Amino acid sequence: MNVIQFEDKPLAHYSYAIISGGDMALVDPSRDPKPYYELAEKHQVKIKAIFETHPHADFVSSHLQLHKETGAKIYVSQLVGANYTHEAFDDGNSISIGDVTFSSINSPGHSPDSITIIAVDKENNHAMFSGDTLFIGDVGRPDLREKAGNMKAKREELAQKMYHTIQHKFTHLPDATIVYPAHGAGSLCGKNMSTDSQSTLGKERKENWAFQDMTEVQFMNHILKDQPFIPSYFEFNVDINKNGADNFKSVFGSIPFKFGITDFKNNNDLILDVRSADDFQKNHLKGSFNIIAETENDKVETWLGSIIEPNESFHLVINTVDDVEVILSRIAKIGYEKQVKSIITLDSASFETSKPLDLQDFKKNTDQYTIIDIRNKSEVNEGKIFENAISIPLHQLRASKSKIPTDKPIVVHCAGGYRSAAGSSVISNIIESNNIYDLSDNINDFY
Incomplete structure (x- = not known):
């Protein structure tokens, strides 16, 4: 099998395409389906299946759009209670895509409805797409479902389930199994992930703290301690992913654009200014939040979704008209595109300035x-x-x-x-x- 890994750096998110014969399967796709279509065209293959390991909290998936536009079936655990057309994919279920057999392991811990996708080819090569269950050097945090999604679960219960998942669910898999997680270092879905983008199950069994010899209580105490904060948008994204998101860019063209404004009347709306700190300090609209989005290393998605709530609308200030689609695409990754009231570029006229520190x-x-x-x-x-x-x-x-x-x-x-x-x-x-x-x-x- 040919596994292609995609990386969304700002969210430290990995998604996957698995190609075999003339067919392709996808795992945990990002909001923008274009990269997967480009890959399918390059290899002249048909997208046949989309696997969702769980309803993601930190990004919006394109699984429903991919289904609508390709006819590919969506496979997800029945425990999700997904409100879109799908095939239940749980313990004992399997399908073949090309020469690869995909099967499911229910692996609760990060969420009660998580599954791990196992792929085995004709040469008996094994791969596991572990979602947010098993990371490289860590496992997924168990405390999100108290604040994310309609299906609630207490962190202690999920921590206990994670212990049993790690101890018992993967024992039949060979050490050579390649581990492909949904996130890497920098994600808020765990606390101590490696910068490595993949590993082997054998290496994780030796080096990952979660596989070491410990009691259930010791495991639970470790996993529950010092987890990162939970951004406001996580609950919002879980619910979007359980229902299936609208098509990517579907509202972009309907957002009013105001070019080179010289005055601005604000009715107490929030303003998101994504320009550099220097540009912001020289000239900005009163009431603006300066969440910088100059490079892919700038985590505008995380901080937008942490500072501004999912129900709050805002005006968007950008540096140049060339940034419109780029910035809206980043905002759409967390499902906030419908909250944008207008897109603005500023004239050279001075609005507000910030004094430099002595x-x-x-x-x-x-x-x-x-x-x-x-x-x-x-x-x-x-x-x-x-x-x-x-x-x-x-x-x-x-x-x-x-x-x-x-x-x-x-x-x-x-x-x-x-x-x-x-x-x-x-x-x-x-x-x-x-x-x-x-x-x-x-x-x-x-x-």
């Missing part, structure tokens, strides 16, 4: 500033950068006005400079002050 004065007189540390709790637990800093994680800032003193100038910092642009802009919208500063990448001077 770095030398700050270095000499840090006690004369209120310092807000917006890193995540786990980062702060590893050590504060400024002892007198107030710790408020970025995703909690909008609800934390009462925790921020206003008697001194405010300096916002993160770990490397990216998040502090968003943090300082959020604070500027909840506190009336002209003395709010982004430490940006100058934080590196203090390590």
Whole structure:
């Protein structure tokens, strides 16, 4: 079998195409189906099957669109209660695509409805597409279904199920089985994933903490400790994926576009400005959140879905008309495209500016500033950068006005400079002050 891995870097998401003969199967596809169509055209194969390992929380899948446009069947666990046309695919079910036999293993733990897809070819080569159950060096977190989706499950129950999944569900598979996970390092679906994009089951049995000799209680204590925060959009995406998303780009053309505006009347709507911190500070609309989306390393999807709620509409400020489709496509990956009220580029006319921090004065007189540390709790637990800093994680800032003193100038910092642009802009919208500063990448001077 020929396995092709696709990577969505901002979300650390892996999806897969498996080609055998003249047929192709897909596993956990991203929102945009175009890359899979391009691959099918290149290899002159037909897309026959789409496997969903579970209803994803961190991105919107294109499984329903792919089904509508190709006729391929969607295979998912009956436990999902999927509200789209599908074939139940659970323990004991199998199908053949070309010369590859695909079977299912119910593998609860990350979610109660997770399955692992096993693929075996004529040469007896084994591959497992483990979704969010088994990662490289880790396993999926069990605490999302308390806050995500209509099917609720307590984290302790899922942690217990994950222990039994890892201990018992994969024992019949050979060590040479190649492990293809749905996520890698940087995803919020686990806490300690490797940067490796694949592994073997034998290597994971030796090196992954979850396979080591421990009691159920020890396993549960480890997996439940220090999990990352849960973004607001996760529940929203689970429900979208259980119902099947609208076609990618279906609303793009209906969003009003305002080019080179010189004035802007805002009725208390939110504004998302994805330009660079420098451009934002020189000229921005009052009330804007600066969540940067310059490169694929900028996690605009995660922070948009953490700062802005799924029910909140917003205007989108971009740098140039060339960015329209790129940015909307990134927003659509988490299903927020319908919340965009308009797309805006700014004229050279000045709206609002942000004063630069006097770095030398700050270095000499840090006690004369209120310092807000917006890193995540786990980062702060590893050590504060400024002892007198107030710790408020970025995703909690909008609800934390009462925790921020206003008697001194405010300096916002993160770990490397990216998040502090968003943090300082959020604070500027909840506190009336002209003395709010982004430490940006100058934080590196203090390590």
